[in-house]
Amino acid sequence: MTDQRIEQETLHPLAGIDQVIHAPARLMVLSYLYVVESADFIFLRGMTGLTWGNLSTHLSKLEEAGYVTIEKGYKGKKPHTMIRLTDPGRVAFREYKRSLQQVLDDLPD
Amino acid sequence: MSQKISLKEMERRAFRSAFQDGLVDIFIGCFISMFAIAPFLSTKLGDFWSSVIFLPIWAIVYLILWLIKKHVVKPRVGTVNYGSWRKSRMIKFNLIIFFILVIALILGILSFVKFDSMPGWIHTARFSLIILIAFSVAAYFLDFTRLYLYGALSAFAPLIGEVLYVYLKAPHHGFPITFGFVSCLIMITGLVLFIRLLREHPRPSLQVESEVMVE
Numbered sequence: 001m002t003d004q005r006i007e008q009e010t011l012h013p014l015a016g017i018d019q020v021i022h023a024p025a026r027l028m029v030l031s032y033l034y035v036v037e038s039a040d041f042i043f044l045r046g047m048t049g050l051t052w053g054n055l056s057t058h059l060s061k062l063e064e065a066g067y068v069t070i071e072k073g074y075k076g077k078k079p080h081t082m083i084r085l086t087d088p089g090r091v092a093f094r095e096y097k098r099s100l101q102q103v104l105d106d107l108p109d
Numbered sequence: 110m111s112q113k114i115s116l117k118e119m120e121r122r123a124f125r126s127a128f129q130d131g132l133v134d135i136f137i138g139c140f141i142s143m144f145a146i147a148p149f150l151s152t153k154l155g156d157f158w159s160s161v162i163f164l165p166i167w168a169i170v171y172l173i174l175w176l177i178k179k180h181v182v183k184p185r186v187g188t189v190n191y192g193s194w195r196k197s198r199m200i201k202f203n204l205i206i207f208f209i210l211v212i213a214l215i216l217g218i219l220s221f222v223k224f225d226s227m228p229g230w231i232h233t234a235r236f237s238l239i240i241l242i243a244f245s246v247a248a249y250f251l252d253f254t255r256l257y258l259y260g261a262l263s264a265f266a267p268l269i270g271e272v273l274y275v276y277l278k279a280p281h282h283g284f285p286i287t288f289g290f291v292s293c294l295i296m297i298t299g300l301v302l303f304i305r306l307l308r309e310h311p312r313p314s315l316q317v318e319s320e321v322m323v324e
Contacts, residue, residue, distance in 0.1 A: 031115075031116060031119055032119055032123060034116065035116055035117075035119050035120035035123060035192055036120070036123055036189050036190060036191055036192050036195075037190040037191060037192050037193075038189070038190045039123075039187065039188070039189040039190070040187045040188045040189070041187070042184070042185070042186065042187030042188075042313060043123075043126075043186065043187025043188060043189045044187070045187070046126070046186055046187055046310065047122070047123060047126070052313075078184075080188075082188075
């Protein structure tokens with residue numbers, strides 16, 4: 001067995017963790033979206049403490065992965081962005097929780 | 110397990126953010142001020158009309174606070190639609206509060222019709238108990254811990270008022286003093302929270318919002 005193969009097998013549980021979700025900022029955003037039905041950009045910014053640009057970038061990545069939908073519209077004359085977790089996003093978040101829990105449980109004390 | 114607790118706490122934090130503006134506190138303070146002002150009006154208008162007159166006043170206060178929430182608070186803190194768990198909890202809360210109000214109404218009518226010979230302190234104690242239960246239920250279901258304190262203060266107000274009336278001959282069973290104090294305290298708390306929110310959450314400029322939307 002090659003060293004690379006051994007390394008891959010050893011790291012397998014960690015490698016299986018969804019890297020899109022694993023970034024702290026995106027994990028925080030997804031966690032909030034997981035517990036509510038939908039939220040707008042300002043609310044998420046207030047809850048997560050991220051900057052406008054940072055939040056926008058992370059949301060774009062989550063949207064690319066198909067985990068969130070971003071509905072851009074207007075409330076009166078003002079722009080308004082609502083964000084919602086998609087069904088695949090909800091499934092991926094649950095799977096991430098399960099995988100991470102498993103990895104952490106397997107770690108020796 | 111700790112993950113589960115953390116997500117629950119996040120949901121609670123998201124929901125509780127709705128009360129950080131102090132507007133609910135201001136409304137509760139206005140509501141309780143009725144018990145302080147109504148006794149003065151009852152000599153001219155009678156018990157019934159001195160209470161009913163507050164309905165349009167509450168409606169106007171509610172409308173003003175709703176407009177403030179819509180045009181001042183929401184552009185600063187954003188909008189959120191809560192999940193199904195919270196929605197079902199709110200339905201339960203509304204049903205229980207409705208049930209408590211019906212019981213309070215029945216007891217109120219009975220006290221006039223049937224048990225008028227009861228000592229005054231029994232009416233006062235019953236009134237305090239209903240206030241305490243209603244506030245505690247609201248505090249529990251809304252995860253709004255300040256309501257426990259408001260409930261305790263409001264429940265003690267008539268009892269202390271009764272003591273002031275008996276020992277110091279305070280007018281109107283001491284209600285204007287005790288409820289006046291409690292309502293002012295609650296309204297001031299609400300105002301402080303509202304001012305703090307305005308300071309901590311400046312209104313995002315239209316330009317920033319537009320730039321984010323374009324991305």
